[in-house]
Amino acid sequence: MSRALIIGGGVAGPAIALFLQRAGWQVEIFEAGEQPDEYVGLFLNVATNGLAVLEHLGLRERLVREGHRSPHMVMWSSTGKQLGTVPNGPARDPERGGVVVRRGILHRVLREAVQEAGIPITFGARLESIHETDAAVHATFADGRTATGDLLIGADGVGSPTRRHIDPNAPAPEYSGLVGLGGFAHVPGLSPTPETQHMVFGRRSFFGYLVRDGGEVYWFANITHPATDRAALRKVTAGEWLAELRELHADDPYPVPQILEHASGDVGGYPIDDLARVPHWSRGRVVAVGDAVHAISPSAGQGASLALEDAVALARCLRDEPDHTDAFAEYQRVRQSRAEAVVGYARAINRQKRVTKSRLGIAIRDALLPMFLKKARDDTRNDWLYNHEITWSEPAVGGRG
Template identity: 40%
Template sequence: MGRVLIIGGGVAGPAAALALRKAGLEPAVYEAYPVGGEDVGAFLTIMNNGMDALAAIDAAEAVEAVSFPATTVEFLDGAGRLLAKQHIAGQISTSHDPRTLRRSALYRALTEEAERRGIPVSHGKRLVDAVVDGDRVVAVFEDGSEAVGDVLIGADGIGSRVRSLIDPAAPTPRYTGLNVLYGYTDDPALPVSTDSYRMIQGKRAFFGYTTSPRGETFWFARLPGPELTRDQINGTTVDGWRRRAAEFFTADNTPSKRIIEATWEEIIGGNAYDVPSTPSWHRGPMVLVGDAAHAASPAAGQGASMALEDAVVLAQCLRDLPRDEAFEAYVRIRRERVERLVATSANDGATQQSEVLSEQLNDRQQSRAWLYGHHIDWAEPVA
């Protein structure tokens, strides 16, 4: 076993390539889009455990260089009252703090690091089929080209083609009841929240923001409502998103509406989905990582971090065990943790649509040592 085909160049794909190269294998990344993955305009936070996973494959510094810290979280209600304030990981001691950055910046950082380590990354390669030929697998792309490998990793996101090839009866993504918007504004008149996420449970919807060192406000809004069609999403202008979002926060005594109305150039909107459980993570030489295997709603902010953990653990398993045993070990190590996260995130999303007491918020953060304090020891062999 040596050559590994990685389908998807978002978060999990390049991370898996870096981990596999460190494990002594020969990965190659195939991305469907011409320049990178989807949602390039959105932003994310890589949590403590995600940064720990990056450190295990010597990639933390590359991500830190294009991101900024946001280590504290403040919870407010729609009246502007502060309910709780604490470190994102509560009182848990971790080796790494969370980092915030645009998805596009993360894609570039991981892809450039992969290329720097001699890993080939091909764009415009949309997978249409994968044919198992003995112990090998042939990836067939939309442009008519093919690639042959010993392993094929589906890192192709929540709408994974590889998931359906592994199991045609695999569950489809579930709409969580939330439309999610991301926006950016550099209006200097807005209140700043440096090194902190300000989370606001308004009367009708949930809003959060943080301020970059350059004074740019990164914000998101989770708006309850019906699932939007692709045409509705593509046909909504920045002004349309702004007016739709601002309406949800008119009755609140918080900065949410002001921040939204100060955003003129870039707002990205869409639906939030999750995949609570995928029965089959692998079949033959094919295996899933990240959102292709398990997708959480964005409420817990752990999607990217869990994908990074997956990538590192899978590489460790393939380093230490024969392929079939490696896949079994990988699922055994990862399934319970990620499915617990999906359930936790779904609960957070539901809780954020109702009144929450400050004591509940403090207890919630303190109870998550299992989540933020997770550590991967690269040198530890997989049994």
């Protein structure tokens, strides 16, 4: 039986472990984090295409039960004018729209499935180096531990050491010009927003929120920021970010200032990066998946879904191609152009989110957006994002990737 070492227990790592085990592989996951944490990070959108992968794993319902179904996104101007509604999923098919869920819950659903399948996960295992011989690949972790397999799969996120092993000249992530912040709040009197997220093109910053049935608010803001000094960004406290956000959104419509008034706890404060074109996704016995090879800024709501798609696509190639070199080549061939197109789509959204200080610029945006958004409601042009389903039972070659 072939053995794969999977580096990273985020989204792509557990998913590929589950698919590969089905294909008869022995798998083990190594995660740098010391322990699972249900409250890690903020929340994210799992899009229709990501839900389709979870369906193949029998996990879709588990996730949907714990998330907020969000097939509609309502856009607002800084003056409180409704600009339009955009589908978060295939146009004209709200039943298949995306689900917003705490990141830790997505991790937990995947982790529990991995544990139920008897797949070992080692926490506190930070990959430090990779060494290959003709017959095997060896991983060395920061605590001195080692592991050996036939293949190593790097699902180790945007800062991937696996990517650097594959190609020391691989491009570094690029900064989008936006800093992401977000969190949770309870606002007295604020009604739930069933099936809907709201997005506000604020005067000085972009803001999004939804309200769950129990009244919990999930909110985020993307502030335009030079972010030249990342170390300095990390030192800004949650209280300082909140003070800045309250000022930036002070003149925006209800309930934006009220949500920020009631927000507390961790608010993130990370520069939003992406990674558009990584030329080499594999070398020898090592391959990378998910953010490690195509990080997408959160604006498209697609990063986790593409990571899930990669998992099923790569596992199918390894199942059907006897030689791993051919499997890796086929995997990159079927995945790269789609991933790059989604990164480009997210970049286009980011351009609209970056705040112009010019009153004229805001006026033009607010005048033009309703026209675009009116078209977007029934527009099937973005269906390519959502209707992409990679079926596990189909063959890898000639199937969809």
